[in-house]
Amino acid sequence: MxxxxxxxxxxxxxxxxxxxxxxxxxxxxxxxxxxxxxxxxxxxxxxxxxxxxxxxxxxxxxxxxxxxxxxLERKGANVALIVTKGFRDVYEIGRANRTEMYNIHFNKPATLVEREHIYEINERVTFDGSVVKPMDEENLLQIIEELKEKEYDAVAVCLMHAYRNPDHEGHIRRAIEKELDIPVSLSSDIAREWREYERVSTTIINAYIAPIVxxxxxxxxxxxxxxxxxxxxxxxxxxxxxxxxxxxxxxxxxxLMSGPVGGTIGGMNLTKLTGDKNLICVDMGGTSFDVSMIINGEPDVIAEINMEGFPILSPMVNIHTIGAGGGSIAWIEAGGLRVGPKSAGSTPGPACYGKGGKQPTVTDANLVLGRIDENNFLGGDIKLDKQAAIEAITTVADQIGLSVKETAEGICDIANAKMADAIRTLTVKRGIDPREFTLVAFGGAGPMHAVLIADLLDMEKVFVPSVSGTFSAWGMLQTDIRFDTVRNYVATKGQVEMPEIESKYKEMKQESITVLNQQNIETGQIRFQNSIDVRYTGQEYTINILNDINNFEQIEQDFHKAHLDIYGHNNPKGEIEIVNLRVTAFGDLEKIEYVKSQEQTEQQATPKSTRNVVWNNLEAETKVYSTDSLVNGNYFNGPAIVEDKNSTLVIPPKHYIHIDEYQNIEIVKETAEQEVLV
The missing domain is CATH 3.30.420.40 (ATPase, nucleotide binding domain)
Structure with missing residues (x-):
């Protein structure tokens, strides 16, 4: 059944x-x-x-x-790279730029494939897909023999202009697979668009993780x-x-971003329940802090990201990640307190887990401050050792001449400041005002820090989903099958040839149908979304614009507006250039609707207990609530602690809390009317 x-x-x-x-x-x-x-x-x-x-x-x-x-840990496969003869150094040279111009200690990240593992093959295809030099079969056989001899785990193939004509890459894969049982990644499958270095980088990363996945x-x-x-x-x-x-x-x-994206999709579904169309989603677990955005009810998806210094050409939800989590370790450098990015992880974990950890972490700090109940962590599944947390924090407190509680609050304050900066990187740096968004907090540690982070950003509202501790897993149940395809097509608006564009869209849709059919989605159930990458002529980077009916007058207007929104300026009289055509195919999957609460009451919630919690270096008796007893319509004021079996919500003074019809928790800064509830 x-x-x-x-x-x-x-x-x-x-x-x-x-x-x-x-x-x-x-x-x-x-x-x-x-x-x-x-x-x-x-x-x-x-x-x-x-x-x-x-x-x-x-x-x-x-x-x-x-x-x-x-x-991230550089524990991927031993990869060989095959390129067109004469282009062996494309990967190592990259863009020959310094991403941190004024950092005298800057070093480019070490490549995932060293030069000795890059093989040149004698073939050549031109920019329009024409073959000017057929594949050298003898050369190919020699390369395959070397692949056998050196026992590679995976092979990446990136030939010149394979985005226009993938035949040679396909031929190489078939030849290798006849002789070797290892994954072969083709640039024409992974990143079928121009920009040679980015295409090589993307294909190598796919090959690098393929055997592990x-x-x-x-x-x-x-x-x-x-x-x-x-x-x-x-x-x-x-x-x-x-x-x-x-x-x-x-x-x-x-x-690559498989886990964090679940929370973003969960956030997108929350917009349908709450009416808030603009959300900043923050996922704080034990190791990392992930930030993403929902804009006008849709996730912020970009066509290219840079990860650990390597470009990746692949549509991904725009997620900014830093090493700040409950397990982030506090340490001393040059007499100053630092937090993260190194994490205690699950083994040995924070000192309070009692599994051998000795270094102080953010979780230890929250326990010392009274924000976590040592006897009711994760619903009582894990018994915490408060004395071990105190001893761990003492090791850094003694070095900076502060008390244990002062140091613990300092650890949390530093972590909160780092997380607020991560949000600014994704918003303010792009001209977006975070004060116009609602902060949605989830993950085991997200609700513990969310309100404090929102205060640093002057955000008015925080929203904690009813399944906040496992929200990313819940979000995964709310999405559909998706497949993205791209074709390079370069032309100014005046050079556009509609039959060629329609042919490429048709080709991409057929490719998508084939892939979705393999995943038990019938052709009639597939939805398509066409889009187009546009730039001003002479620019390097593009903006992706939706393209419903091939109306290039509308596309031009949408591009000028998008350029203004993103960069703060545009040039309405400037000539635009099309670079890529894209198709996103969706296969609908069944979803279970969020069930509204049947119980409702407009009355102040009753705390289950009280305990002493440190707020701004002062210890104060604080009310503690349980999500098990909170119902639709309940309200109360901070300071307060709300405990759930999968997370803990920390609410400082001067905040008002309300429970909605889906058991979600809304927190807003107090108004004069709400203060009477205290």
């Missing part, structure tokens, strides 16, 4: 589960410590907490960090199949959609 729909998100410290039980018509949630030695163990522990027979699962969507971790997904597939699950596992993509694990093995690049 098909009974359960579940989403699982792996974080650096915790693995989160959200499961919908059709029989009981209710959501359940679960957190378990992440198991870095075998990520599948943590996933299975979460699932088996509720499900004995996995054949009862009808839908399983998963956000994996296996590829991202391999990339493939191995992890294979283990997970085998383990759930043993337990009765025979259907497809769906994997969250960086672009905000999902794909089957079969497709994910071929396009592992799309799993």
């Amino acid at each position: 098909s009974r359960y729909r579940l989403g699982v998100d792996i974080g650096g410290t915790f693995t989160d589960l959200v499961i919908f039980d059709r029989m009981e018509n209710v959501y359940h949630t679960k957190k378990a410590l992440t198991t870095p030695h075998n990520l599948a163990e943590g996933v299975l522990e979460c699932i088996e907490h509720y499900v004995d027979d996995l054949s009862e699962i009808e839908y399983f969507v998963h956000g994996t960090t296996s590829g991202l971790n391999a990339f 493939k191995k992890y997904l294979k283990i997970l597939e085998q383990e759930v199949e043993k337990r009765g699950f025979k259907k497809d596992i769906y994997i969250m993509q960086s672009n905000g959609g999902v794909m089957t694990s079969k497709i994910a093995k071929k396009l592992p690049l799309q799993t």
Whole structure:
């Protein structure tokens, strides 16, 4: 019987589960410590907490960090790169620029493939796709012999102008696969657009993580199949959609931001419930702090990102990540207190976890300040050691001459300032005023810091979802299958040839249909969204503009407006140039509607207890509430602590709290009328 729909998100410290039980018509949630030695163990522990027979699962969507971790920790595959003869140094030279011009200690990141592992093949295709030098078959066979001899884990292929004519790349892959059983990544599959260095970088990253992602997904597939699950596992993509694990093995690049994106999609669905169309979504777990945006009800998706110094040409939700989480370690440098980016992770974890950790973390600081209950952390699943936290913080407090509580509050203040700066990077740096947005906080530690961060940014409203601790996993259950395609087409508005544009759109749609059909989506169920990359003639970078009916007068107007919104200026008389055509295909999946609360009361909430909490270096008796007893219409004022089995909400003084009809928590700065509730 098909009974359960579940989403699982792996974080650096915790693995989160959200499961919908059709029989009981209710959501359940679960957190378990992440198991870095075998990520599948943590996933299975979460699932088996509720499900004995996995054949009862009808839908399983998963956000994996296996590829991202391999990339960030430089533990990816041993990759060989094949390029057109004469272009061996494209990857190493890059754009020959310094991203930090005035940093005298700046060093370019080490390449993922060293020059000795780059092979040149004698072939050449021109910019229009014409073959001017056929493939040298003898040269190809020699390269394959070297690949065998050096035992590479994966191969990346990036030939000149393969975005126009991919035949040579396809021929190389077929030849390699006849002789070797290793993943082969083609630039024409991964990034079918121009800009040679960016295309090479993107293809290499795909190859670099391919064996790791493939191995992890294979283990997970085998383990759930043993337990009765025979259907497809769906994997969250960086672009905000999902794909089957079969497709994910071929396009592992799309799993890089697989986990954090779930929260962004959850935020998009919140706009339908709350009416707030502009959201800043913050996900704080044990290891990192991720920021993304919902603008006019849609996630902020960009066609290119830069990760760890490497460009990636692939549509992704725009997420800015810093090393600031509950496990971020506090340390002393040059007599000053620092926090992060190094994290205690899940092993050994913060000192208060009692698993051998000795270094002070943000979680230890919150425990010392009274913001966390040592006996009720994660609903009592984990008993915290407050004395161990005090001892850990003492090690840095003694070095800077402050008390333990002063140091603990300093640790939290520094972490909050870093997280506020991360939000400014994604907003103010782009001309966006964060005060015009609602802050949506989730993750195990997000609600603990959200209101304090909002105060630093002068934001008026904070929104904490009812499943905040596992919100990214919940968001994964609210999305559809998605597949993005791109074709290079360069022309000014006056040079546009409609038959060629229509032909390319038709070609992309057919490619999308083929991929979605492989994922059990019938052709009639597929929705398409056309868009176009536009720039002013002579510029380097483009802006993506929706293109519903090939009306280039409208496209031009939309581009001028978008350029003004993003950069603060435009040139309405300037000539525009088209660079790429894009198609996004969606396959609708079933979603479970958020159920409204049947209970309602417009009365002040009753706290379950009180405890002493430190606010601005002063200890004060603070009311403690439980989400189990809060119902639609309840309200109260800060200072307050709200405990949930998966997270804790910290509300400083001078804030007003209200529970809505979906059990979500709204926090706004107090007005004169609300102050009478205190």
